[in-house]
Amino acid sequence: MKPIGSVHDIPLGEGRTFAVDGRMIAVFRLRDGSVRALSAVCPHRGGPLADGQIDLKQVVCPLHLYAWDLATGCSLSGQDPVTSYPVRVDDDQLFVEV
Amino acid sequence: MRQRLVVIGNGMAGARTVEEILARGGDFDITMFGDEPYGNYNRIMLSNVLAGIEDEAGIFLNDLSWYAENDITLHTGVRIERIDRYARMVYGSDGSTTGYDKLIIATGSSAFVPPIKGAHVPGRGYHQGVFVFRTLDDTRAMIRYAKEHERAVVIGGGLLGLEAARGLQNHLGHVTLVHAAGHLMNTQLNFQAGKTLQATIEQKLGIDVVVDGMTTEILGKHAVAGVKLADGTVIDCDVVVVAAGIRPNTEVAAVSGLVVERGIVVDDHMRAMDEEDIYVVGECAQHRGQVYGLVAPLWEQAKVLATNVCATNVSAPNVGAPNVSGTNVSATNVGGTNVGGTNVSATYHGSQVSTKLKVAGVDVASMGLSQPERDDDELLEFAEPKRGVYKNVIIRDGRLVGATLVGDNSKAMALIKAFEKGLPLPDNRAELLFDLGGPAAEESVDDMPDDEQVCNCNGVTKGALKACVDGGCKTVSGCMDATRAGKGCGTCKPLVQRIVEWANGGSVEEDPAASYYVPGVPMPKSELMAAIRRHELKSVSSVFATLGGDEDAKSKMGLASLLKMMWAGEYVDERDARFINDRVHANIQRDGTFSVVPQMKGGVTTPADLKRIAEVAERHGVPMVKLTGGQRIDLLGIPKEKLPQVWADLDMPSGYAYGKSFRTVKTCVGSDFCRFGVGDSTALGIALEERYQGIEGPGKMKLAVTGCPRNCAEAYVKDLGVVAIDGGKWEIYVGGAAGAHVRKGDLLATVSSPEEVIVLTGRFLQYYRESGNWLERTYAWVPRVGIEKIRAVVVDDAEGIAAALDAAMDAAVGAYRDPWKERAEPATPGQFRTSLPLTVLPQVPVRA
Ligand code: SRM
Ligand SMILES: Cc1cc2nc3c(=O)[nH]c(=O)nc-3n(C[C@H](O)[C@H](O)[C@H](O)COP(=O)(O)OP(=O)(O)OC[C@H]3O[C@@H](n4cnc5c(N)ncnc54)[C@H](O)[C@@H]3O)c2cc1C
Ligand code: SF4
């Protein structure tokens, strides 16, 4: 797993994009404190998923409001899935596996 | 013993007929045979699957569980090869024999491939790069192959060929359409319409079109290398799709001794000629000399057939023993005639068909004749080739007998209706082709007859939708699933929605979820507001925790807006509850950049401000500077991380072009300059914008003030529009719209001073903010609540809440802060950090 920054880089309930080994990864900090990581580019028309709104289950892309499951990357609205990446917090540090 | 019903063909007509039989309570042991390895799917949508607009999964109409649930034995991948009419048996390609009491033949059609040299490889079927377009397997194979190749030729310029050509463009670079006749869609269109369509197809879609092109040979031995036309022309290609027509599948009927001409001949009861127990439906049927190639007639046939086959089975609701003698008493009489008080079975009289082309951006609709046939046929014709528009109507004895629309389908619905029903036509015939002003053409749902067809793909009427709602289905999507309305080409979806809403009308019948203010908290707005007040919930997360259970992303924005309205300065702002636009105070665009629109009150600016905007645009290399429809200037294409700097350099207030909020007040020059002006519209507009800037609400609020009834600022069609009239008075119109909906506002009040306008505007907006549903614009809210009620509350204070409304609005105005001031320090970590380069740009090498 690679360290990518502090969990405090991400406001509670929002997402931020990180470049990891040439990949763009959107990391979300859920309101229950857990974190999730998905590929940052919306498979629909390339929307920035990190700019989407989230809850404990899904992220809603800001461009056309399709939704993806934060844990699995599966689409909840019949689109292609996005890659989901293992991510964890250790001592306030974010680690992601690509 | 139950009667055995066997159906040959598990396509659109066969499966629909079985559904109609089940709906009539038909009590049969049903066995279906389908040549294809699937349940029944929507063949029409193969065009969309090819074009990448629709997923395969989305086109299934009856999946395998449907057959199981209804106790239907389905044999997929089995072809029926012969019927023994005397022994009442069918023989399958798998060696099976199955007995029947009633038989339905619904074998559809197959693609017709003209004799072209090289199309077939002896012993192997089609040449490997040659495809037809009829089944899901055809479509899959075509997509797979096309993706790996570059140039396609489509043979056939009818509906199917055009849709195939368009769809193929989704998978490979170059498509040529070769059509044997002199113009495209020659069965539906006249020469001029076909030529107009051709120009559009070539210019707009970039498909090469060859007419008068008779394909004689497909070239290439192992792989396709091109096609050769009769005149010797060779067109290079590596994929060929043949869409040159269809032929009814009649072999099984013919070898079994049924009467077959072009199709299997049926009588008006949809029974095979001279057969008591064999019925035929769909494209394989020939009725009164007609064979159809579209779905609408199949639905009508299916109903008639189902009624008749059930009538021979069940004579009365409570009779246990099946009535095998064949008395003609039908349970539900669809299209039946009523003779001497006895219901006799239903009859089919043929269908009037209309067609639409399903190619995005290319509108074609046609029905009936394409040109006059008799000397006294009336012809109205309009052509504007430059815009790709051709329209005509043909009238005989006062009835519409044909119409063509190319490039402009706005009149299609009305024409199809007039054509199918033989409705009386307007005296001013031009109204058939154009909207000539006057009241909006959109028909009210209330006035539509129950039997009017809403979904022309799946044959669903207004009555059927209403019945579905009455049967307990309260959501639009639920009704669409249950009736299939809107699940064909999709053009009727808005109408379906209106009808379901209408049928749901009145609070009693409404589905509770539809009345929730947001989906994630099960309460309508008034109840929700009361609960929020009772528990003093000032943040979105506290609302979920106290009232809603789980947090719901799709509800956050609506709740944030509501809480801000209710608590003004006391609202606890959680940034994750905001939509991205409201997090960064700009409107997100298709490439993830943002647009910046500075405030320009009333559309009035100064040379100094213009200079500043120009300098900023230049300094930051703004990709586009544009005047908006809201009378201000838009800087488009600004990356997120640059927003704070752009605002700092502009040093102007935000114009709020991104929120569900008060947007603009458009004005005209008014009495200060205009020779007709009777009121200072500019000053009043500026004052209104100054006061109500940025106030959030359930939807956007767009205003205008205009200096006289000439209405240059379009005040009649605004959420709130003010019109100066002679005598120093001002009219206030509310609930107007000229966006996706067009509606003239209702007159709320006529007042004598700008001050009164400002007060009533605030009160009206506050009343809307408190009672409008999330995302419900005033053009929907005003008619829902009713202008009389609104006037009573806002103008006459009939409910005694005017002072409270005014006070709440005052608080909101007082709590307003210009969001663009929030720029020196980000409100959250990484507030303006880029979320991604959407189109990944080539990286400039960085030197160490
Ligand atoms: C910039 C502008 C077009 C222009 O170049 O002129 C514009 C741009 C957008 N409009 Fe508009 N509208 C603009 C004037 C209008 C007008 C005319 C007006 O305001 O006088 C209308 C008709 C009046 C009305 O609001 O109904 C208008 C009716 C719409 C609608 C339809 C609303 C409806 O319910 O009928 C939408 C869609 C929506 O709100 O869901 C929309 C949505 C949009 C969005 C925000 C689409 C979106 O959700 O991203 C566009 C943002 C484009 C971008 O990339 O920034 N825009 N839009 C105009 C900005 C005006 C301004 O200065 O604020
Ligand atoms: C790409 C495409 C787009 C279209 N677009 C439109 C449109 O926009 N609007 C419109 O109105 N129409 C459209 N159509 C036409 C529409 O799909 C047909 O009118 C409709 O499917 C006909 O239904 P059917 O049941 O008669 O035939 P089918 O749907 O073809 O069903 C017949 C079924 O019977 C099976 N079968 C045949 N013989 C046997 C046998 N001996 N034993 C067992 N099974 C057998 C076949 O395999 C097939 O599955 C389109 C067609 C295509 C191919
Ligand atoms: S009309 Fe409005 S919403 Fe549509 S493309 Fe133009 S700006 Fe965008």
Ligand code: FES
């Ligand atoms: S780009 Fe994400 S939903 Fe369209």
